Amino acid sequence: MTRTALIAALGTFLIAATAHAADPAAGKAKYDATCVACHGANGISIAPIYPNLAGQKDEYLVAQLKAFRDGSRPNAIMQPMAKGLSDTDIANIAVYVSTLKP
Numbered sequence: 001m002t003r004t005a006l007i008a009a010l011g012t013f014l015i016a017a018t019a020h021a022a023d024p025a026a027g028k029a030k031y032d033a034t035c036v037a038c039h040g041a042n043g044i045s046i047a048p049i050y051p052n053l054a055g056q057k058d059e060y061l062v063a064q065l066k067a068f069r070d071g072s073r074p075n076a077i078m079q080p081m082a083k084g085l086s087d088t089d090i091a092n093i094a095v096y097v098s099t100l101k102p
Contacts, residue, residue, distance in 0.1 A: 021091070022091035022092045022095035023095070024095050026088075026092040026096075027092030027093045027094070027096030027097070030085075031097065034085070035053070035081070035093065035097075038050040038077070039051070039053045042100055043056075043100035044102075053097045053100070054097065054100035054102045055100060055102035056098060057098060058091075058095045059094075061090075061094035061098065062091060065082050065085060065090045065094065068081070068082035069082040069083055069085060069090070
C-alpha cells in the first residue's frame with residue numbers, strides 16, 4: 001500500500017469513527033440553532049438554492065463541513081456558518097442529519 005493510500009484509508013477511518021461516536025441529540029440542537037434556517041427542520045431545504053441534507057451519509061457531511069470550515073471548499077454562505085463548529089459539533093450534526101428521511 002502506498003503512503004498516500006494509507007493516509008487516505010486512515011483519514012476515512014478517523015472520520016467514520018468520529019461520526020459513529022457522535023451524539024445525534026446534541027447534533028439536533030446544534031442543527032436547529034445553526035442549519036435549520038436554510039436546510040429546513042427535516043433536512044429538506046426551504047429554497048432551491050440550498051441543498052437537501054436529509055439522508056446524506058454522515059461521513060460525507062463531516063468531510064464537507066470540515067472543508068467549508070478550513071476553506072478548502074469555498075462558499076460565501078457556508079464558510080462563516082462552519083467556522084465556529086468544533087470537530088465534535090460537526091460529527092454530531094452529521095450523525096443527526098444522516099438519520100433524517102429524505
